[in-house]
Amino acid sequence: MPEPSTTILARLISMVRIIDAQPGISVAELAQFFGRPEKRIRADIDLLDNAGVGDLLPGRTFEIDYDLYTEQGLLTLRSPLNLSAPLPITEREFARLVTALQAMAPTLTDTEQQILPQTLSTLLAARSRMQASTADGDSLATLTPAISEATRAKVAAVQKALTDGTVVVFDYVNGAGRHSHRTVSPSALVLERDGWVMTGYCHTAESERTFRLDRTTNLSEAQAALMSAVDATSSSQGREPGETVKVTLHSGAAWALRESPAATVEEGPAGRLLATYQVWDPTWMRTELLALAPYVEDVSPHHYLEETAVYARQALEETLQGEDTGSA
Amino acid sequence: MVQAKVQAPLRILNLALNLLNTREGLGRVQLMTVVRGYGATDSASAQRVFERDIEHLRRMGLAVDVQDRFDAATYRISASSLPAQGTILTDREVALLLRAVDAWSDGSGEMEALRNKLRGFSETVLAPQQSSTRFSLESANGLEIVQGAIEQARPVAFDYLSQKGASQRCVAPWRVIVRGRALYLWGFDLDAWEPRLFRFSRFLTVPAFAAPPDSTPSQGPLQEVAFDPDFFLIQPVMLVRHGSSPITSAHSTPLPEVDSAEAGSTAAMPAPEDRGLWQRRVGEREDAHIWEERLLREARDVRVLEPSWLAELIGTRLRSAAAWREEDRA
Numbered sequence: 001m002p003e004p005s006t007t008i009l010a011r012l013i014s015m016v017r018i019i020d021a022q023p024g025i026s027v028a029e030l031a032q033f034f035g036r037p038e039k040r041i042r043a044d045i046d047l048l049d050n051a052g053v054g055d056l057l058p059g060r061t062f063e064i065d066y067d068l069y070t071e072q073g074l075l076t077l078r079s080p081l082n083l084s085a086p087l088p089i090t091e092r093e094f095a096r097l098v099t100a101l102q103a104m105a106p107t108l109t110d111t112e113q114q115i116l117p118q119t120l121s122t123l124l125a126a127r128s129r130m131q132a133s134t135a136d137g138d139s140l141a142t143l144t145p146a147i148s149e150a151t152r153a154k155v156a157a158v159q160k161a162l163t164d165g166t167v168v169v170f171d172y173v174n175g176a177g178r179h180s181h182r183t184v185s186p187s188a189l190v191l192e193r194d195g196w197v198m199t200g201y202c203h204t205a206e207s208e209r210t211f212r213l214d215r216t217t218n219l220s221e222a223q224a225a226l227m228s229a230v231d232a233t234s235s236s237q238g239r240e241p242g243e244t245v246k247v248t249l250h251s252g253a254a255w256a257l258r259e260s261p262a263a264t265v266e267e268g269p270a271g272r273l274l275a276t277y278q279v280w281d282p283t284w285m286r287t288e289l290l291a292l293a294p295y296v297e298d299v300s301p302h303h304y305l306e307e308t309a310v311y312a313r314q315a316l317e318e319t320l321q322g323e324d325t326g327s328a
Numbered sequence: 329m330v331q332a333k334v335q336a337p338l339r340i341l342n343l344a345l346n347l348l349n350t351r352e353g354l355g356r357v358q359l360m361t362v363v364r365g366y367g368a369t370d371s372a373s374a375q376r377v378f379e380r381d382i383e384h385l386r387r388m389g390l391a392v393d394v395q396d397r398f399d400a401a402t403y404r405i406s407a408s409s410l411p412a413q414g415t416i417l418t419d420r421e422v423a424l425l426l427r428a429v430d431a432w433s434d435g436s437g438e439m440e441a442l443r444n445k446l447r448g449f450s451e452t453v454l455a456p457q458q459s460s461t462r463f464s465l466e467s468a469n470g471l472e473i474v475q476g477a478i479e480q481a482r483p484v485a486f487d488y489l490s491q492k493g494a495s496q497r498c499v500a501p502w503r504v505i506v507r508g509r510a511l512y513l514w515g516f517d518l519d520a521w522e523p524r525l526f527r528f529s530r531f532l533t534v535p536a537f538a539a540p541p542d543s544t545p546s547q548g549p550l551q552e553v554a555f556d557p558d559f560f561l562i563q564p565v566m567l568v569r570h571g572s573s574p575i576t577s578a579h580s581t582p583l584p585e586v587d588s589a590e591a592g593s594t595a596a597m598p599a600p601e602d603r604g605l606w607q608r609r610v611g612e613r614e615d616a617h618i619w620e621e622r623l624l625r626e627a628r629d630v631r632v633l634e635p636s637w638l639a640e641l642i643g644t645r646l647r648s649a650a651a652w653r654e655e656d657r658a
Contacts, residue, residue, distance in 0.1 A: 004437030006384060007444060008337040013344075014448025025453060033453040034444065047338045053349045054362050082348040085410040086448035088389035093442050095472035100428035100465060103506040107461045112424055119421040126411040126449065128389040145506035146560050148614045162460045177574040191463030191509055195618060214618050217578050255489045258529045259466065259510065283625060290624040293648035305652055312649035315627040318569075 011036075012044055012051075016062065016083045023076040030075070045069065053081060088128035097123060105144045106155045107189070109163060151196065154213045158189050158198050161221045167203070170219035172211060175281050180204065183222070184211065193261055242278035245285055246300045249273045253295035261288070272297065286311060334365030340381045344390065344405065353395055353402030388441070417449040423456035431465045468511045470534040477501050483518060483539050487532035498538050499526065502552045507560055507615070514555045523553045564611040564619055565634040572629035575622050580609040608633075 011034055018033075019025060027045070031038040045064065052061030063078035089097075101116065108116065147155075161168045167185050174180070186200035187208075195214045202209040213219070249257070251271040262275035279285045282304070289296060289308045299305035342363045346354060360366040360378055367374045382403065385392050391409040394401050417425070425446050432439050470486070477484045478501045485498045501515040502523075510527055517524040565583065568576055611619060616638070623630055623642055632639040 004441070005336040005340060006388060006441040007437045009340055009384070010388065010441040010444035010448075012337060012341055014444050017448050018450070018453060021451075022453065029453045032455045033450075034447060035455070047335065047341070050338060051341050051345060053342075053345050081345050082407045083345070085407075085413050086415060087445045088391075088409070088411055089445070090387070090389040090472075091476055092472040093389075093445070095475040096432050096442075096468075097425060097428050098475070099468070099471060099504055099506065099511060100431035101424070102504075103431060103463065103465055103509075104428060104461075108424075111420065115418070115420055115424065119417065119424060122415060122417055122421065122449070123425075126415050128391060128409075144557070145508075146557055146615075147507075148561050148612075150612055150614060159461060171578070173574045173578045179574060179578070187460060189461045193509060194621070195508060195615075214614070215575065215578075252491075252493075255491055255493075255530060258489065259527075287621060287625045290627065290645045290649055291620070293645040293652075296649075296652065308649050309652040311628060312646040315646050316643075316650050318628065318631070 008044070008047075010087060012047060013083055013087055015041075015044060016048065016077070016080050017086055019075045019077050020080040020084050024074050027069075027073045027075065045075070048077075086126065089123055089126045090128050094123060094127055103145050103191075106147055106152045107159050109159070151213065154216060154219045155189065155196055157219055157221045158186050158196075158213070161186050162189060164221070167222050168198075168200075168219055169222045170211075170216040172217075173215050175215075175283055182209075182211070184209070193259070242280040243301075245277045245279050245304060247275045247277065247289070247292070247296060248298040249275060249292060249295040250297055253292060256292060256295065260292075282307075336365075339363060339365035340384055343378075343381050344385055347385070347390075347392060347403055347405040348407060350404050353393070353397065353404040355397075355400045355402050357400075359403065388445075411449075415449065416451045417446070419450065419452055419454050419456065422446055422450045423459075426456055427459050427461075430459075431463055463509065465506075466509050466511060466529045468528040469531065471504070471511070471528065473535050473537070474501055474504060474513055477535070477537060478503065482537050484535040485538040486526075486535040488526055489530045489532050494532055497526065499524070500550050503555055505555060508617075516550050516553075525559075558613075560615050560617075561613050562611070562616045562619055562635060562638065563613045564623070564632055564638055566609050566611065566623075567606045567631040567633060568609050569629040570605055570607055573626040576611070576626050576630050577609070579614070579622070580611040583608040583610050606631075 015030060015034075018030070027038055027041050031041045034041065048062055049064050049066065050056075054060055059079075060081075062081060065076045065078075068074050068076060098120065101120070158168055160166075165185075167183050169181070169183050172180050172182050181204070183203040184198065184200040185203070186198050188199040190197050190199070195212060197210055197212055199208065199210045201207070247262075248268065249272065251273060253273055253275075257265050257273060257275060260275060262277050264276045266274045266276075268274040277285065277288065285304055286308045289299065289304060290312065293308075293312070296305070299308075342365075343359060346359060346363060354362075356375070356378060357369045360369040360374060366378055369375075382392055385405070390405050393404055393406065395404075396402075426443055429439050429443050429446070470484075474484060476482075481500075483498055483500045485496065487494055488497045498518040499513065499515040500518060501513055503514045505512040505514050505525070510529065513526040513528065515524065515526070516522070566576065566580065568580065619638070620641065623632060623638070624645065627642060627646060632642050
């Protein structure tokens with residue numbers, strides 16, 4: 001898929017600044033830095049070689065040393081043509097960066113926590129000068145997400161194990177209610193809809209596993225002989241397609257479906273909503289149906305509706321028994 | 329004369345360079361002539377391309393000034409509108425910010441352009457290591473408008489979808505709150521006249537400034553109420569059936585049994601002969617969403633005592649589900 005013009009343009013302008021600040025930088029270094037193939041960087045250099053002011057006469061172009069470039073793959077330019085500064089950060093970009101840093105707070109290392117105020121101050125200074133701001137780096141750095149101490153401690157422990165290459169030990173209750181004690185070399189920590197999820201090599205199961213942090217207890221980092229690092233990108237196993245479950249809901253469910261894990265949500269006849277789920281765990285689907293219960297009209301396959309209704313009646317019968325026989 | 333086809337990035341770059349290297353400013357016709365790739369200057373489509381390129385530059389953060397001179401507009405970018413030349417980020421700072429960009433990765437080019445922009449601030453060309461921690465935040469259209477409104481103390485207006493349906497809201501914003509992947513606006517609802525939380529994913533329209541700057545009084549009821557960081561956290565008190573509900577049991581601790589009269593309520597207490605089957609427990613302090621999911625999952629073996637809103641919420645959902653296909657059971 002071709003890159004958008006804005007992506008290429010941002011890279012070209014940043015390259016000018018970098019080449020001007022670090023003359024003799026190589027094509028290979030730029031390729032690695034920008035995460036693009038050398039062929040793409042060379043195409044970018046060709047664009048820069050054809051860029052300039054007015055009629056592109058000498059003195060009005062970057063004047064890349066083409067001999068040095070073609071013979072040794074190194075880059076210098078005579079003049080940055082007033083592009084020696086980075087591009088300004090827009091309001092939209094700044095808002096997203098600050099908000100993301102706030103969300104990341106529980107996962108920051110001590111070093112990152114220390115550099116955060118200065119990083120934010122630099123960003124503030126680099127903002128596009130469209131309007132005045134009362135924000136400052138130190139106050140922005142104190143913003144933290146709403147998170148329980150229990151979760152914060154677990155995230156910190158897993159993060160530390162990821163950084164140190166050690167293991168975490170914990171007790172775990174899976175979705176089926178089975179207890180286990182685990183020792184895991186984590187390879188990734190991901191925040192998903194249901195919360196933080198850790199992936200890693202489970203030394204108990206002797207295979208790659210995924211664990212929800214909210215199902216763990218007594219989690220701590222433990223010193224262990226360094227295991228060979230599991231490449232998180234290559235270890236992700238292909239997941240078999242789940243069962244497709246279709247839920248028909250009345251229009252009042254619209255607000256609740258905004259954050260739904262449904263694969264798709266479509267408008268159906270008479271204003272109804274049709275939500276389609278991929279299901280690997282029937283208990284999970286039952287829980288989702290209960291969460292949406294006031295709005296559910298039908299479910300296909302039908303047994304999900306029936307089983308969830310039976311489950312709800314059993315739960316209420318227990319309560320009713322207590323009301324009937326309890327006494328002051 | 330037919331101009332050779334010029335790639336859009338080169339055309340826009342040349343436009344930027346010409347705008348940066350003029351003191352007086354240049355007119356549209358002049359720019360479309362010297363910058364290759366626009367074609368005929370009097371062509372309507374070429375003019376549209378030119379205006380779109382100007383917008384591209386503005387969206388990238390460049391302040392393109394337009395002045396009316398001699399009955400024609402002139403364009404320029406002042407070099408002083410760029411960050412100071414020494415504005416540098418260390419390798420660690422660039423790595424941190426690139427991770428922050430990953431939170432918004434939606435496959436669009438906008439975030440990739442931001443990554444390239446941030447790399448331009450770097451003092452070296454060390455490629456940062458890929459992080460093993462990943463998260464993606466829910467979409468937040470209008471986040472920058474809300475942040476700007478917070479900084480300028482201006483109210484914002486938007487259409488919002490709640491349990492009661494869609495409605496127009498006008499809010500004096502105080503703060504953006506992050507909760508897991510979700511983003512909320514914490515502010516004073518100027519219609520309900522009380523502090524409220526609004527989830528960005530339920531905004532039906534992009535927020536817009538509702539009034540000029542400094543129009544929202546900072547004193548009295550609109551003065552910022554500090555957001556309680558424990559707002560979303562609960563410690564439910566429950567009755568849990570012995571030997572069941574492994575997830576709830578793992579995340580709660582036993583409470584001393586109390587006499588039903590002391591408890592002040594008999595409705596939720598089991599029958600005396602059943603009391604040995606149930607144990608009072610208090611849950612660990614955790615996000616209400618997590619507890620709601622646990623309790624719905626194990627609803628058959630757990631009865632919520634406190635908080636009352638959670639007991640009512642679970643009860644409502646169970647009663648709704650129990651009523652499904654009631655006519656089939658009759």
